[in-house]
Amino acid sequence: MKTLFQKIIVLLTYFLLIVPVSAKEMPPDQLVRNTVDEVITILKQDGTKKGQKDRILDLIETKILPHFNFTRMTQLAMGKNWSKVEPQQRKELVSEFQTLLVRTYSNALTNYRDEVIEVTPLTTQPNAKTTMVKTRVIQSRGREPVPIDYSMEKTDQGWKVFDVTVAGVSLVTNYRSSFNSEIKKAGVDGLIASLVKKNKSLEGQ
Template structure:
């Protein structure tokens, strides 16, 4: 069954993939609300199971580290990839934990049949306020659409982390950045 689901999702277009993943994740969080209240780490596992397969973390990591990716050893790259992925899972899960049933609307995607990059926009309704736009920048890789950046209210995750991490690397080196990420991930301080 899981294999079939993976094939079905691989055949989805970017809009359908974001819609399906969002729906499944929000439904799982609602269905497991009582479990999550007793075991807050459960929401991290749901994000890992449902959303993680649709992100291109290596590309995200390359872009975030920029020239520092090329300077890093293969071991440093792998350790960064692991810790940065964990940070993003924790950050995303923390935001999802605040979800209170707001309506999420997907906007139509403009793309040509041969496009290999696209932006999918979701808008999260906010009571008494403008909707919050969330842009998923995606690319087609190995026959599947993968997210390589998320912008919330026009603030790019990649650009934000790139700037922050460049400063941390220049002051303490890449090993220090990796250690800082590991500490945040162990302490549950993933949202910073």
């Protein structure tokens, strides 16, 4: 499962790394398709060699983060515990969870190996506030395609991702289990401390 989730950020990066100016007005599936095509072209031209970590982190932080609702992702990952969290703790949790996702998966961008990504067209009602964009990653060597579903919500800034489901497993649900376990052991402050510790360990990798 760890390997599977390590692939998530690769696909998210293909999806969100270079977003056109008109993305705010685009239907979500068209946004995915256009961005996938553009980013894969860039990856093929520039490559993803080792030693590019700072560049990759910069791209993620400047191009990907604006298109995620990390507050909602953290809320969903916290589940019922979210209502027990103080305002300052919420800020710290959102910040550390965002950092965790970025640092955990930034190295995965170097694993691009010419996979093909298929985006399923969808019909979204004009007034829809949420939708799910379904994609499939076609792998080489006869391996089974990996379904990736992007849960997205419409905001004043355009469509934003609030969850990703890989092969039927939700990213936020996956973290909810570990978050709940940590809170039971050490409380919310203990969870924050564990996230800080994890992020520091990933910083040097």
